[in-house]
Amino acid sequence: MPLPPWISDLPALDLLVSVAETGSVGRAAQVHGITQPSASARLAKLERRLGVPLLVRSRRGSLLTPAGEAVVAWSHGVLDAAQTLADGVLTLRADRQARLRIAASLTVAEYLLPAWLLALRRPHPDLDIAAAVANSNGVVSAVRAGTADLGFVESPDLPPDLSSRVVGNDRLALVVAASYPLAAHAWRPLRATDLADQPLLLREPGSGTRDTFLKALAASLGFAPSLPHAISLGSTTTILSTVRAGGGVGVISARAAASAVAAGELVELQVEGLSLTRPLHALWLGRTPTALAAELLSIAAA
Template sequence: MSSGESRTGGDASGRSHAAGLAHRVPDLGALELLLAVARLGSLGGAARELGISQPAASSRVRSMERQLGVALVDRSPRGSRLTDAGALVTDWARRIVEAAEAFDAGAQALRDRRDSRLRVAASMTIAEYLLPGWLVALRAQRPDTAVSLHAGNSAVVAQRLLADEADLGFVEGVSVPAGLDSAVIAHDRLIVVTAPTHPWARRRRPLAARELAETPLILREKGSGTRQVLDAALGGLARPLIEVSSTTAVKAAAVGGAGPAVLSELALGEELAMRRLVRVPLDGVSLARDLRAVWPTGHRPAGPARHLLSLTRAQPRT
């Protein structure tokens, strides 16, 4: 056999050995029981310390002895004594349990570091009108978690998640960005609004979808969820009258009389109530949309991100 073949055979043997290790080595619970028997000199005392019944402890010791092929404990009316083999196995077991404790401490440190911060990326409407309430609720339940929020359009949210610059995202577009999984957390609708002085504010008939599509509007920038939904619903848009990068800026331009706009109903409560803006009925098209939480495909939210996601589902959906 060549040296190359020998190495290949050795590798295969090593993989086989590793694959069978879990079947030949007792689990941590059995090793902890053996250590307790050695320390207390009593199988019954060890069972009580570990919170199991004495028959269960006896069964676990017998199973361990069958697994290893040697006797570990001598039982008598005066108590339980380790055999010579049992004493040797106990020394090995102590090192394994100490290593497992170190492993557990390290894993807990990783969880603590993860739980100490939460990075959220959200599209503008969700960041401005929904997330503040969710984050207040999260703060009440996890006061030690530091939260950072980056607000941007849906495309930016996806970029931050895929670059591992955010732990959880929220978007409002027509589809889930590539590379992300999602869950619907709320529903929203877009509505057409104008200043009270605009001719559309005095319309007696609903605005036709075609007329809306052909009218220059005050719009969010490309990549925003609002613009994606509107463009998809109307099959295209006229050249923007004004293009801005925030919902607040769109509202300000519309209130100032620059022209009509299409915005989330979530963002317009105060303006409509004070009649700074007027809702224009629309016919022939639905501008309803889903609001989604998103995260990288195959990586379910954990720790604070999972907690925040549960809070969004606990709130009444719009």
């Protein structure tokens, strides 16, 4: 059964309790920091809304009617619960202002997030920051569950129930060991169809890197290939180690491969018609992020 509308007038009930405690509308008004006419108007409105007389006014002050005494007795528990609610909400607000919980997919966590957090820490040296690393699906789950105030993902598909903002871009690279057979022909771009027979080293299902690559490959071919020789690996580090051992074609962020490619350990392959650039998104629950999350968003986007 829904609550009646007048139950929301807690300030008027609180004022009525003060009248019972002080014996006067004027003294109760002083306790609440309002004028006596304003207090009288609030109490009169409360009487009209409840439909019962609450006070009898005399030269000696204001006396509660029997109905007023009953309402005051019942109001104590309600007001105590309301105060508990108010105190709890204020504590939550203070906690949100002093703590920031982040979930980030691997590429963002390893190559971008540290610098962002360092920039945020400078004006907030006492800020409590908790950062968790997960694949894009895990990040979405954390934000949706409220265990992360802000999430960063690489996935091309964004959940419609979360707010989002582009904070940067990333590019995937297809890399092989310098001794791998395809490396000798790296000067000649491959066709997308050439990848189907290769042992592709992909991140696990739920990874934004994997989803971006598979979506780009399907768009280039016009259909989703079966990729019978593809291998799923749980981290970029594992993919790099397997690539160095000659285990196949690694599909990772170009940021992760840059130093090894520059050193000549790995060779980046080129594929005609395969677009591997992807946006990086920040996600949050609700229409607007928390103040600290909004500040980190500005740093990331800059």
